[in-house]
Amino acid sequence: ALRDSCIPKAEQQNENSSNNPQPEASYKVAILGAAGGIGQPLSLLIKMSPLVSALHLYDIANVKGVAADISHCNTPSQVLDFTGASELADSLKDVDVVVIPAGVPRKPGMTRDDLFNINASIVRTLIEAVADNCPDAFVHIISNPVNSTVPIAAEVLKQKGVYNPKKLFGVTTLDVVRANTFVAEKKNLKLIDVNVPVVGGHAGITILPLLSKTKPWVSFTDEEVQELTVRIQNAGTEVVEAKAGAGSATLSMAYAAARFVESSLRALDGDGDVYECCYVQSELTELPFFASRVKLGRKGVEEVISSDLHGLTAYELTALEALKPELEASIEKGIMFAHKQT
Numbered sequence: 001a002l003r004d005s006c007i008p009k010a011e012q013q014n015e016n017s018s019n020n021p022q023p024e025a026s027y028k029v030a031i032l033g034a035a036g037g038i039g040q041p042l043s044l045l046i047k048m049s050p051l052v053s054a055l056h057l058y059d060i061a062n063v064k065g066v067a068a069d070i071s072h073c074n075t076p077s078q079v080l081d082f083t084g085a086s087e088l089a090d091s092l093k094d095v096d097v098v099v100i101p102a103g104v105p106r107k108p109g110m111t112r113d114d115l116f117n118i119n120a121s122i123v124r125t126l127i128e129a130v131a132d133n134c135p136d137a138f139v140h141i142i143s144n145p146v147n148s149t150v151p152i153a154a155e156v157l158k159q160k161g162v163y164n165p166k167k168l169f170g171v172t173t174l175d176v177v178r179a180n181t182f183v184a185e186k187k188n189l190k191l192i193d194v195n196v197p198v199v200g201g202h203a204g205i206t207i208l209p210l211l212s213k214t215k216p217w218v219s220f221t222d223e224e225v226q227e228l229t230v231r232i233q234n235a236g237t238e239v240v241e242a243k244a245g246a247g248s249a250t251l252s253m254a255y256a257a258a259r260f261v262e263s264s265l266r267a268l269d270g271d272g273d274v275y276e277c278c279y280v281q282s283e284l285t286e287l288p289f290f291a292s293r294v295k296l297g298r299k300g301v302e303e304v305i306s307s308d309l310h311g312l313t314a315y316e317l318t319a320l321e322a323l324k325p326e327l328e329a330s331i332e333k334g335i336m337f338a339h340k341q342t
């Protein structure tokens with residue numbers, strides 16, 4: 001279940017349609033920031049899901065054309081567009097999953113934290129609307145810095161009296177997708193089989209791939225561990241530099257976010273075998289938020305998988321301790337921001 005993505009799954013179901021009928025499309029998904037670099041391909045990928053009955057595309061501009069374009073694909077979901085603050089509430093009515101890729105991306109030389117000032121306010125405003133209009137939805141936050149924007153969202157939801165920690169997720173799927181790809185390349189493994197849990201947070205050294213927990217089991221030299229860990233941590237920057245000012249990862253991010261949406265929909269649909277890494281409220285460490293593998297169910301996080309943190313290598317243990325101060329500071333920064341606003 002971990003390696004499933006929405007596209008191969010949809011194709012597989014078509015091929016086997018005689019003995020494995022299409023699941024009924026019945027879920028509503030809203031994308032806030034749908035006209036952006038991530039929003040557009042993400043909307044397209046979610047339009048391909050057989051589980052989606054309605055796709056609500058919201059942005060502050062340029063979303064009409066995106067919706068008109070995507071609506072011509074002959075898949076079940078109805079596509080509706082919503083532009084600007086006056087249509088935000090309507091875009092969220094009765095939705096099951098809200099995905100938030102709204103905000104500015106990095107340019108070369110920037111850290112994710114450099115985005116804080118702009119994106120923190122955007123996330124706060126959008127989450128206030130989520131709290132007012134669909135407090136029971138799964139909320140997927142993509143806007144960076146995820147390490148801080150998720151704590152901001154939690155505080156806003158608490159202020160509104162509707163916080164459900166089991167349904168608020170920072171999307172870190174791209175770190176897993178990258179880790180799987182790089183490890184498969186390096187070790188010459190069949191890509192579809194590889195799964196590397198990635199824990200911690202979603203910025204620099206807070207991204208900690210647990211290579212010793214790679215499935216199927218594979219051995220790494222110390223040099224390979226060092227090289228792969230650093231590459232996975234800096235993979236976002238690799239894309240930012242290659243795009244040379246034109247933005248950050250959008251296509252691979254859309255792929256990863258679509259996988260996380262599809263997993264959430266399968267969990268909502270009663271599939272009892274859905275596991276994903278994501279950044280959630282957690283008691284796994286002393287930090288209030290931490291990314292790890294979780295089991296997803298109808299009510300959101302059913303279980304935080306603690307076993308991944310057992311039996312770590314010395315390298316992983318050192319890296320885990322090293323990431324905690326930075327992650328803690330990012331969490332505090334988010335919480336302080338949310339409190340300053342009230």
Ligand code: NAI
Nearest residue numbers: 033035036037038060101102103104105142143144174253
């Ligand atoms: P983009 O600039 O191409 O698109 C952002 C979209 O958000 C634009 O269409 C813009 O109009 C919209 N927007 C701005 N303010 C808004 C508001 N108040 N309400 C609704 N929409 C609003 O940026 P891109 O490349 O799509 O990146 C979006 C965010 O995703 C960035 O913060 C980026 O850092 C983050 N990101 C996160 C990743 C992750 O792994 N979690 C990976 C890659 C990017």
